[in-house]
Amino acid sequence: DYAAKRHVEIIPEIDMPGHMLAAIHAYPYLTDAENAGWGKVFSTPLNPCKDEVYTFVENVLSEIINLFPSPYIHIGADEVDKTAWSKSELCNTFMKEKGIKDYDELQTYFVHKVADFVRSKGKKVITWDDAIDGELDPSINVMYWRGWVHTSLPKAARNGNPVIMSPTNPL
Numbered sequence: 001d002y003a004a005k006r007h008v009e010i011i012p013e014i015d016m017p018g019h020m021l022a023a024i025h026a027y028p029y030l031t032d033a034e035n036a037g038w039g040k041v042f043s044t045p046l047n048p049c050k051d052e053v054y055t056f057v058e059n060v061l062s063e064i065i066n067l068f069p070s071p072y073i074h075i076g077a078d079e080v081d082k083t084a085w086s087k088s089e090l091c092n093t094f095m096k097e098k099g100i101k102d103y104d105e106l107q108t109y110f111v112h113k114v115a116d117f118v119r120s121k122g123k124k125v126i127t128w129d130d131a132i133d134g135e136l137d138p139s140i141n142v143m144y145w146r147g148w149v150h151t152s153l154p155k156a157a158r159n160g161n162p163v164i165m166s167p168t169n170p171l
Contacts, residue, residue, distance in 0.1 A: 004069070011126065012068045014060060015076025017046040017110050023056070030056060033084030043081045048110035049094035058117050065121050072141070074116050077111050078128035108134030115140055125162065132156050 003010050017052070024031050024044050031047045046053045065073060082103035085091045091106065100106050108131070113139060115125040126141040129152040138160035144153050147169035156163050 005083055005107075009070050009072075010068060011070045011072045011074055012064050013074035013076060013126075014064060015074075015078065015128075016057060016114070016143050017044040017048055017053075018078065018080035019076060020044065020046050023060075027056065031084065032088050032090060035123065043079050045082070045084050046110075047085070047088060049085075049088065049091040054113060054117075057114055061114070061118060062121070063102060065118070065123060071122075071124050072126050073123045074126040074143070075111065075114050075118065076105065077107065077131035078145070079130065080107055082107065104134040107131065108136060111140070112137055129153070129156065132159070132161065135159075136161060 016135070021044050022031065024046070030050070030053055031044060032050075033044050033047070046057070061073065061075075061125060085103050085106060094100070095106060096135050100109060111127060111131050113136070116127050119139075124141060125139075126143055127136070129142050129144045129146055129149070131140070132142055132155050136156075140161055141164060142152075142156040142161045143164040143166055144156065145166050145168055146152060147167035155161065
């Protein structure tokens, strides 16, 4: 109520599949990676090839969706160290079975699966522009922050994704 009375909309962000170090420390079964990511442990990703990861994600997002009246949920999808997935036998087998050709496409698989869940709860999805590296569903809102990546914004526009501008470079 406090924010709404002041015409401020609070949009929650649960950044995944990277930036999940705290969750992975609490629930090690969410990954099979060893301290992956820049900063050594900063971006240890969830393993998108494990069914139990989606159960965890749906439980967390259900709690968040119930707490925030915003029509939007931000699911992150930035700065994912995909080398952890390349070293995962489970992911390599999963990708062959599903016909997933590379790790950008695997991230897209994860984003779409999570987005489907969020939409089933009546919410709209926002991701960081890193997610557009794959073939992103046009209904997903893309938050452009990587001002040094000159391909993301035009790709999102061509794809029909709504874009939220939040570049880090100065005006």
